[in-house]
Amino acid sequence: MNNMENMIGAKALMTAMEKEGVKEVFGLPGGANLPMYDEFARCNIRHILARHEQSAAHMADGFGRVSRKPGVCFATSGPGATNILTGIATAQADSAPMVAITGQVPTPMIGKDAFQESDIIGMANPVVKYAFQPRHASEIPEVVKKGFFIAETGRPGPVLIDIPKDVQQNESEMVFPDEFKIQGYHPWADPDIVAVEKAIDMLMHAQKPVILAGGGTIISSAFAELQAVAEALMLPVVTTFKGKGAFPENHPLCLGPIGMHGHAEANKIMSEADCVLAIGTRFSDRSVGTFEEFEKNLKIIHMDVDPAEIGKNQTAQLAVVGDVQMNLRIMVKLLLQKAIKKTEETPWVKHVKETKSYWQENLKLHPGEMGAAKLLRKLREILPKESIITTEVGQHQMWASLFYDVIQPGTFFSSTGLGTMGWGFPAAIGAKVAKPDVPVVDIAGDGSFAMTENSLATAVLEDIPVIVFVMNNFTLGMVAQWQRTFYDRRMIGVDQGKYCPDYVKLAESYGAQGIRAESMDELDKAVRDALSSDVATVIDIPIDPEEDVLPFVAPGTSLKDMILPS
Amino acid sequence: MWAILSILVENKPGILFKVTHLFRARDFNIDSISVGVTDNPEYSKMTITTYGDEKQIDQIVKQLDKMIDTVKVERLDEHKTVYRELSIFKIKLSNANDSMEINKLTNAYGGKVHDVKKDSIMVELTATPDQIKAFEELAKPFGIIDVARTGVAALQRSGAE
Ligand SMILES: Cc1ncc(C[n+]2csc(CCOP(=O)(O)OP(=O)(O)O)c2C)c(N)n1
Numbered sequence: 252m253n254n255m256e257n258m259i260g261a262k263a264l265m266t267a268m269e270k271e272g273v274k275e276v277f278g279l280p281g282g283a284n285l286p287m288y289d290e291f292a293r294c295n296i297r298h299i300l301a302r303h304e305q306s307a308a309h310m311a312d313g314f315g316r317v318s319r320k321p322g323v324c325f326a327t328s329g330p331g332a333t334n335i336l337t338g339i340a341t342a343q344a345d346s347a348p349m350v351a352i353t354g355q356v357p358t359p360m361i362g363k364d365a366f367q368e369s370d371i372i373g374m375a376n377p378v379v380k381y382a383f384q385p386r387h388a389s390e391i392p393e394v395v396k397k398g399f400f401i402a403e404t405g406r407p408g409p410v411l412i413d414i415p416k417d418v419q420q421n422e423s424e425m426v427f428p429d430e431f432k433i434q435g436y437h438p439w440a441d442p443d444i445v446a447v448e449k450a451i452d453m454l455m456h457a458q459k460p461v462i463l464a465g466g467g468t469i470i471s472s473a474f475a476e477l478q479a480v481a482e483a484l485m486l487p488v489v490t491t492f493k494g495k496g497a498f499p500e501n502h503p504l505c506l507g508p509i510g511m512h513g514h515a516e517a518n519k520i521m522s523e524a525d526c527v528l529a530i531g532t533r534f535s536d537r538s539v540g541t542f543e544e545f546e547k548n549l550k551i552i553h554m555d556v557d558p559a560e561i562g563k564n565q566t567a568q569l570a571v572v573g574d575v576q577m578n579l580r581i582m583v584k585l586l587l588q589k590a591i592k593k594t595e596e597t598p599w600v601k602h603v604k605e606t607k608s609y610w611q612e613n614l615k616l617h618p619g620e621m622g623a624a625k626l627l628r629k630l631r632e633i634l635p636k637e638s639i640i641t642t643e644v645g646q647h648q649m650w651a652s653l654f655y656d657v658i659q660p661g662t663f664f665s666s667t668g669l670g671t672m673g674w675g676f677p678a679a680i681g682a683k684v685a686k687p688d689v690p691v692v693d694i695a696g697d698g699s700f701a702m703t704e705n706s707l708a709t710a711v712l713e714d715i716p717v718i719v720f721v722m723n724n725f726t727l728g729m730v731a732q733w734q735r736t737f738y739d740r741r742m743i744g745v746d747q748g749k750y751c752p753d754y755v756k757l758a759e760s761y762g763a764q765g766i767r768a769e770s771m772d773e774l775d776k777a778v779r780d781a782l783s784s785d786v787a788t789v790i791d792i793p794i795d796p797e798e799d800v801l802p803f804v805a806p807g808t809s810l811k812d813m814i815l816p817s
Numbered sequence: 818m819w820a821i822l823s824i825l826v827e828n829k830p831g832i833l834f835k836v837t838h839l840f841r842a843r844d845f846n847i848d849s850i851s852v853g854v855t856d857n858p859e860y861s862k863m864t865i866t867t868y869g870d871e872k873q874i875d876q877i878v879k880q881l882d883k884m885i886d887t888v889k890v891e892r893l894d895e896h897k898t899v900y901r902e903l904s905i906f907k908i909k910l911s912n913a914n915d916s917m918e919i920n921k922l923t924n925a926y927g928g929k930v931h932d933v934k935k936d937s938i939m940v941e942l943t944a945t946p947d948q949i950k951a952f953e954e955l956a957k958p959f960g961i962i963d964v965a966r967t968g969v970a971a972l973q974r975s976g977a978e
Pocket of ligand 1 (some may be wrong): 643671699
């Protein structure tokens with residue numbers, strides 16, 4: 252029993268977080284978390300003030316995805332806690348490590364409908380990896396230790412710690428444990444050598460094998476291993492959208508994301524394949540279309556850290572459970588031992604390369620100077636390869652999927668699971684806090700940016716110079732595209748035009764830099780100015796409100812039925 | 818397909834909610850549920866019966882297993898398991914013979930008779946859900962006034978692990 256000390260719960264929280272290596276947190280105070288806030292005055296943790304709890308959570312999420320350590324966010328009880336829920340659910344849907352800490356009314360008031368009381372544990376349970384509500388100050392050190400452990404191990408996710416105000420204030424003898432036990436939690440499975448051997452065998456015998464890399468590949472940083480396997484076996488690589496950039500997108504074997512808004516060549520090749528090595532993916536409907544159609548004539552090898560993913564959406568012929576980096580490492584080793592390295596280009600690989608160049612050359616693009624593809628290719632051209640991209644949700648997100656090539660693996664992040672508009676900008680702020688030395692750009696739509704634009708205050712006051720690249724079509728573009736395509740052009744609730752603020756002035760009013768770019772030259776200059784600026788910059792780029800994202804796989808159809816630009 | 822799941826959970830407030838919520842959120846159905854603390858007060862045991870195809874049941878087991886509060890999740894083979902449910906029937910008595918008939922029926926199913934009144938009788942039956950159903954069918958003609966059932970409790974037979 253070392254480290255025994257007398258202190259109040261709130262102080263124990265800070266001490267426990269310092270022991271976890273927490274240096275920055277994002278949040279917004281209120282009555283029920285004031286004892287904790289007071290401790291920020293006396294500890295080495297930097298508190299970054301968000302302007303909405305949802306944004307605080309997205310900041311923590313962006314921080315967590317980039318650093319792969321739990322990002323921490325704070326909210327008060329009641330409305331603060333309910334506001335943070337969207338951020339928590341977003342992190343859960345994308346397996347992002349996060350610890351959310353909410354204040355709660357004092358224990359004697361719980362259940363009495365007290366002022367600003369909400370049963371946040373009850374509300375959050377379905378969207379967290381785990382939730383704690385310590386009832387005695389002395390529980391706090393162990394709860395924090397367990398919370399961080401649960402958030403970052405196995406399949407990462409958000410953990411909620413809801414602390415009643417009296418528990419924050421009460422003094423107790425605190426023991427900061429080095430060890431603890433969570434009986435029902437088994438985040439690690441041993442690597443499965445036998446299954447990996449079988450997988451190699453299946454891939455060697457397949458005529459048209461492909462790798463499908465999902466977000467789990469990025470979460471476990473299995474980049475080098477993925478590349479080694481793909482190159483040794485000459486396997487074309489497609490990704491899910493969440494797995495975008497798990498494999499360098501300028502690599503000859505890379506075809507980019509599949510799915511509803513996937514690349515034509517990726518969808519084509521995926522639907523022709525006879526065997527897929529699926530890595531760290533949940534086979535989301537947005538990626539694979541209809542489940543029955545996807546698994547037809549396809550042998551699936553499913554590698555995942557989460558055993559519950561095996562067979563959830565797609566039936567796998569072979570399951571390889573465990574950390575994907577560990578299992579891929581074994582695969583690389585076995586390939587080396589067996590001296591397996593394909594050098595001859597198979598007819599399949601030849602076909603893959605031809606398909607890729609055909610679609611890259613023949614994809615019909617918007618004719619205008621400021622068409623989406625051109626804007627994003629320009630951005631790619633100027634940004635250093637280690638730059639981090641976040642996106643909002645909508646057409647701009649899908650254009651980014653199509654036209655912005657991720658060259659350094661693991662530098663592209665998006666809300667792909669929940670699809671949360673307003674995620675990208677605060678997440679970019681969190682990402683920049685995690686990696687202050689690389690440029691961080693949020694690729695945004697005007698509608699999404701409007702949801703969390705007040706985070707400009709945080710970016711400016713806290714000196715976090717991110718770039719917001721607003722592809723401004725003055726409309727909720729993605730919804731508008733669906734209305735044009737599926738609802739006979741009845742455009743309801745999508746026009747932002749009349750109510751859209753002037754983003755240049757808006758940025759300036761927050762003390763940020765605002766630049767409008769109406770030509771390629773202006774855009775070029777704007778991005779370069781933004782990169783050299785030490786203040787957050789919003790680049791407002793007016794675009795054609797009628798431009799569609801194509802190709803497109805309509806909901807409820809299969810990858811084969813992709814709609815192409817006419 | 819009918820399945821019996823035996824779930825050892827930490828005996829903490831809110832666990833029942835979490836387990837049942839998991840069924841709702843994943844669109845699985847609970848056929849019956851029973852919960853009680855084990856010989857070790859740190860744990861409770863839940864027995865849940867459910868219907869689904871092989872794939873669905875496999876998924877339920879995996880999702881339950883993934884829950885941090887579940888210590889052990891097992892799918893029990895009904896042929897190697899003792900499983901019982903307690904039920905109480907309140908049955909109408911319309912004529913003098915009814916009481917005797919119901920007594921006979923109850924004996925045949927190993928049940929017990931309670932609270933015999935002029936116009937109703939109560940029967941307690943501990944049996945498998947199938948047997949309870951069969952008893953119910955036979956009792957129906959008399960007129961069933963009310964029924965209460967507990968849900969299945971189950972334990973694997975020794976040597977069947
Ligand atoms: C919080 C939230 N509300 C609604 C939606 C539904 N939705 C998906 S895309 C979209 C439009 C996005 O508009 P914008 O950000 O301007 O991007 P664009 O599609 O124009 O590029 C909407 C409303 C959502 N994903 N998230």
